[in-house]
Amino acid sequence: MRKYLLISVLWxxxxxxxxxxxxxxxxxxxxxxxxxxxxxxxxxIVSTSKPNVVKGNxxxxxxxxxxxxxxxxxxxxxxxxxxxxxSEVLAGFxxxxxxxxxxxxxxxxxxxxxxxESDKKDATPEWVQRHLQQLQPHLxxxxxxxxxxxxxxxxxxxxxxxxxNYGNESQHMNAKRRQVIQYLFENAPTNRFILFRYPMLKTExxxxxxxxxxxxxxxxxxxxRWGCHNDAFLNNWGNDGxxxxxxxxxxxxxxxxxxxxxxxxxxxxxxxxxSNSLAEQVYTKAPEEMSKYHWSFCGKSYATxxxxxxxxxxxxxxxxxxxxxxxxxxxxxLPDQGKRYQxxxxxxxxxxxxxxxxxxxxxxxxxxxxxxxxxPMRMQSDPRRWLPNNVVTQVDEYLHIPADVPDGxxxxxxxxxxxxxxxxxxxxxAVRFANTDVWDATTGMNRLNATIRxxxxxxxxxxxxxxxxxxxxxxxxxxxFLISPDGQRYTIHGQQQ
Numbered sequence: 001m002r003k004y005l006l007i008s009v010l011w012x013x014x015x016x017x018x019x020x021x022x023x024x025x026x027x028x029x030x031x032x033x034x035x036x037x038x039x040x041x042x043x044x045i046v047s048t049s050k051p052n053v054v055k056g057n058x059x060x061x062x063x064x065x066x067x068x069x070x071x072x073x074x075x076x077x078x079x080x081x082x083x084x085x086x087s088e089v090l091a092g093f094x095x096x097x098x099x100x101x102x103x104x105x106x107x108x109x110x111x112x113x114x115x116x117e118s119d120k121k122d123a124t125p126e127w128v129q130r131h132l133q134q135l136q137p138h139l140x141x142x143x144x145x146x147x148x149x150x151x152x153x154x155x156x157x158x159x160x161x162x163x164x165n166y167g168n169e170s171q172h173m174n175a176k177r178r179q180v181i182q183y184l185f186e187n188a189p190t191n192r193f194i195l196f197r198y199p200m201l202k203t204e205x206x207x208x209x210x211x212x213x214x215x216x217x218x219x220x221x222x223x224x225r226w227g228c229h230n231d232a233f234l235n236n237w238g239n240d241g242x243x244x245x246x247x248x249x250x251x252x253x254x255x256x257x258x259x260x261x262x263x264x265x266x267x268x269x270x271x272x273x274x275s276n277s278l279a280e281q282v283y284t285k286a287p288e289e290m291s292k293y294h295w296s297f298c299g300k301s302y303a304t305x306x307x308x309x310x311x312x313x314x315x316x317x318x319x320x321x322x323x324x325x326x327x328x329x330x331x332x333x334l335p336d337q338g339k340r341y342q343x344x345x346x347x348x349x350x351x352x353x354x355x356x357x358x359x360x361x362x363x364x365x366x367x368x369x370x371x372x373x374x375x376p377m378r379m380q381s382d383p384r385r386w387l388p389n390n391v392v393t394q395v396d397e398y399l400h401i402p403a404d405v406p407d408g409x410x411x412x413x414x415x416x417x418x419x420x421x422x423x424x425x426x427x428x429x430a431v432r433f434a435n436t437d438v439w440d441a442t443t444g445m446n447r448l449n450a451t452i453r454x455x456x457x458x459x460x461x462x463x464x465x466x467x468x469x470x471x472x473x474x475x476x477x478x479x480x481f482l483i484s485p486d487g488q489r490y491t492i493h494g495q496q497q
Contacts, residue, residue, distance in 0.1 A: 036324025051092025270299030
């Protein structure tokens, strides 16, 4: 049997033909992609009579000329600092998330109790815990349209600074703040990041300033899910304490820590420069700093002293193009023909010209398409590892031709839908590549400009796939079977069971 299989493998490999395709980059077009780009803030002090922040306030132009896919949504619980959140507010939150979903938009989400520096009175840790427990099922049910959750709750605007319950402004970490951090990670969706205002919160919580290493990234641990947001971008004094250490207002070591961390955890925020003279001095620093610290999103309207200067100088569009990820196909080597049950060899070169990776989990497929019929082949490559700032990633994989593909010629596509089943089939939440003549807006797929001819079934299963660890062997009732990557079981001669 083993001899027969090896002969079959050699036949499959030598008969395989391939096409080499080179792609034209698009470095100038501004277009929408999920989980990245400029944000507009929507906020309200919610009440039983006015429970909505998004509903009725989401500008219809977001789906058109503004090319925006992210809203910064802030719920102010000023009316509920020492009482339960009423059912109307929780229902209003669900309604808001549905408006986002229907609009093809996700949110940067934050909760706070006060928005005035003169009113530092926030809620106690006990009430924060209670509110998070009430919110937990609603956050879980709507995680599909939550890009990231900002820590919030503590301090004015939820920025962990001006506060009456959590120590003075210089105290980054204490027992009460640790309690809130614990409650946040216990109740937030486990597949979403939580962003904190100051890097020192993380270094003091874990007791060291070692950046998150690559092998610990995307593991679901607290440390791997802890990101950062900078709401004082380009301001003085180390961006208003963003890059402060215990000894310096602007510490190069803290800046390097964030530069290293943000390869694996999200970063974004807004500028708060309100002086025209300072804005004139710092606005040109934005591309370099966003690139170094891997910014995915930025508020477009606050503060306008800087954002308006970006617009008048042309930097605004540069940031819009590069903020977050921007993937380009460079070159592909793709099979011309194949058989059912057979492995085909696919090679892609993908450049990320954006400032950041993609951070939330997202599948990648090569799809066989003929008319309205599609047959996806799941790739193993993790796009969260496709590094930014013009790094080219080599994707080299053997993929399993689905067993139900009829004979025929198929166009090949690259498809990166959302990981959440609720929006996985919505093309507005799929990733568009920055190349000319590849994007299909009706399907959310990217044309690979190549075809494959499927004809017949392989006589024996390709044991190359077993050697590569993509298939597994299983002994059942005295017989060996092969288990495909999608969980289907085959006899040693390739018949599906």
